[in-house]
Structure formats: structure tokens, C-alpha cells
Amino acid sequence: xxxxxCFSYKxxxxxxxxxxxxAAALASSQSIAAIEEPLDYKVAIIDLDVFSAGTHRxxxxxxxxxxxxxxCIQDYLLGxxxxxxxxxxxxxxxxxxxxDGFASRGARGNCREDLTLVPAKxxxxxxxxxxxxxxNLLLELILELERNQFDYVLLxxxxxxxxxxxxxxxxxxxxxxxxxxxxxxxEGSYSVANxxxxxxxxxxxxxxxxxxxxxxxxxxxxxxxxxxxxxxxDNTDRIPEDSKLKELLEKDRDGMGYFYSRSLFIHDSLILxxxxxxxxxxxxxxxxRAAADYYHIARELSERHKPK
Numbered sequence: 190x191x192x193x194x195c196f197s198y199k200x201x202x203x204x205x206x207x208x209x210x211x212a213a214a215l216a217s218s219q220s221i222a223a224i225e226e227p228l229d230y231k232v233a234i235i236d237l238d239v240f241s242a243g244t245h246r247x248x249x250x251x252x253x254x255x256x257x258x259x260x261c262i263q264d265y266l267l268g269x270x271x272x273x274x275x276x277x278x279x280x281x282x283x284x285x286x287x288x289d290g291f292a293s294r295g296a297r298g299n300c301r302e303d304l305t306l307v308p309a310k311x312x313x314x315x316x317x318x319x320x321x322x323x324x325n326l327l328l329e330l331i332l333e334l335e336r337n338q339f340d341y342v343l344l345x346x347x348x349x350x351x352x353x354x355x356x357x358x359x360x361x362x363x364x365x366x367x368x369x370x371x372x373x374x375x376e377g378s379y380s381v382a383n384x385x386x387x388x389x390x391x392x393x394x395x396x397x398x399x400x401x402x403x404x405x406x407x408x409x410x411x412x413x414x415x416x417x418x419x420x421x422x423d424n425t426d427r428i429p430e431d432s433k434l435k436e437l438l439e440k441d442r443d444g445m446g447y448f449y450s451r452s453l454f455i456h457d458s459l460i461l462x463x464x465x466x467x468x469x470x471x472x473x474x475x476x477x478r479a480a481a482d483y484y485h486i487a488r489e490l491s492e493r494h495k496p497k
Contacts, residue, residue: 214487249290295470
């Protein structure tokens with residue numbers, strides 16, 4: 190089994206939507222929409238953004254459903270629940286009615302029914318101090334998922350270098366670091382990437398630009414004459430050029446820069462405006478650039494990091 194942590198230095202990078210779409214692509218069982226060839230892995234995704242839960246919304250599960258649940262990740266971390274019990278009862282799979290919204294958009298019959306979300310409860314007022322024993326509990330849960338023959342576990346951690354984000358990284362075999370093409374994201378990601386390079390024993394780290402604007406005439410989203418298009422395109426090209434991040438990634442083309450050097454970015458999607466959800470199975474939007482990007486990243490991961 191491989192554990193993949195999805196991380197971002199700042200919020201707003203599209204990390205959670207990417208994590209959910211990549212998990213869904215890894216669990217694909219049929220070719221449809223953006224799924225060129227099914228990858229057919231048994232996949233779980235755990236929402237570790239415990240104070241800003243949101244992964245359930247990408248699967249189109251209402252907040253009210255999660256607030257009434259007694260089996261969210263916070264309940265496991267604070268309630269002395271056995272790992273085997275939470276692995277069996279704390280996940281929501283495609284077979285559950287709560288997943289009907291996601292299933293109805295093309296996933297039913299095209300995605301493995303054992304794709305499992307281990308959700309967090311959207312109650313930001315209920316805060317607690319993240320401690321070392323929480324890491325031990327999460328490790329026990331991950332080992333239980335391995336015993337249940339999951340191939341991949343994705344951890345959707347917090348943004349920034351905070352306690353739960355640190356735990357997610359320490360528990361992972363590899364880290365996907367998402368960043369937008371803005372100065373705050375690029376410079377912050379550069380600092381974190383340098384830290385990983387210097388720290389002995391760090392997991393494999395890949396940097397992936399996300400929410401990359403579609404600015405060409407052939408992209409079919411923006412008109413070439415739209416006001417501000419030229420400036421948008423210039424900034425998209427210039428910010429990584431002017432930063433040390435591009436140099437760092439190009440020097441490490443088979444490591445941190447693997448996706449960057451191959452232009453495997455996550456491009457913008459007008460489909461997602463105001464409605465963050467899983468795109469990869471939706472045949473009505475099968476020409477959406479972001480949907481194809483999520484699938485191609487999942488396929489590369491499955492080839493470079495096959496589960497043992």
C-alpha cells in the first residue's frame with residue numbers, strides 16, 4: 190500500500206478537489222469521460238483538515254449529514270474507538286446513499302464501489318490540541334486499511350506547516366504539493382521544497398501547479414480579446430520564471446520537478462466555479478481540461494509508485 194499526502198503551503202490551491210479527483214481516478218473501473226484506461230485500485234481518502242473539513246463536499250455530501258455522524262475522524266481521534274471498528278464503520282463508500290450525488294455524475298458502474306471516504310466533521314468551533322498520540326492513532330488506522338487490502342490511502346491534510354499537516358507528511362510515502370501561480374504560493378512552496386530537500390528521511394515530494402489559467406486561443410474558455418487576458422498570460426509565465434522555484438524544479442526533473450517539467454499541471458475549470466466536485470467521470474464535461482489533468486496525474490502516480 191502507498192500513502193499519499195496532499196499538501197499546500199497556503200489555502201486556495203485546489204488541494205482538496207485535486208485529492209478527491211485523483212483518488213476517484215485511481216479507483217476507476219471503466220473507461221468513461223476523462224478516464225482513458227481504468228486504473229482499478231482500492232482507494233481510501235482521509236480528511237485530516239480537522240478544523241476546516243471539506244472533502245465530503247467534493248463528494249457532494251451535505252454538511253448536515255456529517256454533523257449528525259458519530260463516525261468522523263475527530264470521533265476516532267478523541268473517542269477511543271478501535272482502529273478496526275473505525276475502518277469498518279467510519280468510512281463512506283460508493284455503495285452508501287450519502288454518495289448518491291457523486292455516483293449519479295457517472296461514477297456508478299464506472300468506479301469501484303469500495304472507494305472510501307473517511308470524513309471529518311465540519312465543526313470548526315470544536316477545536317483540540319493535536320498531539321503525538323493522534324499520529325499514533327492515525328498510523329494504526331492506516332495499518333488497518335492496509336490489512337483490509339487498500340492499495341492507496343490519500344491524506345487530505347491542512348494547508349500550511351501546522352501540526353496535522355506535519356503528521357500527514359510523516360505518515361506518507363509521497364507528498365503532492367499543490368500551488369497556484371501567485372507570489373505567495375510560489376515563494377512559500379519554494380521555502381517548503383528547500384526544507385524537504387535538506388531534511389534527511391523526507392518522503393518523495395512532487396510539486397504540482399494548480400488552478401493554472403487557460404489563456405490560449407485554443408483553450409476554448411477565454412476569448413483572446415478579453416480585457417486583461419494579456420496581463421494574465423504574462424503573469425502566469427513570469428511568476429515562476431522570476432522565482433527560484435522553477436530553477437529548483439528543473440534541476441530535479443525526476444524528483445520534485447517530475448510533473449512540472451512535463452507540464453502536468455492542473456488547469457482552471459469553469460465547471461468548478463461555485464461547485465467543487467469530482468469531474469473525472471462526468472461525461473457531460475468530458476472535454477474539461479482539469480478533469481483530464483487529474484486523471485493523468487493519477488496514472489503517473491500509479492506507474493511511478495505502485496502499491497506493494
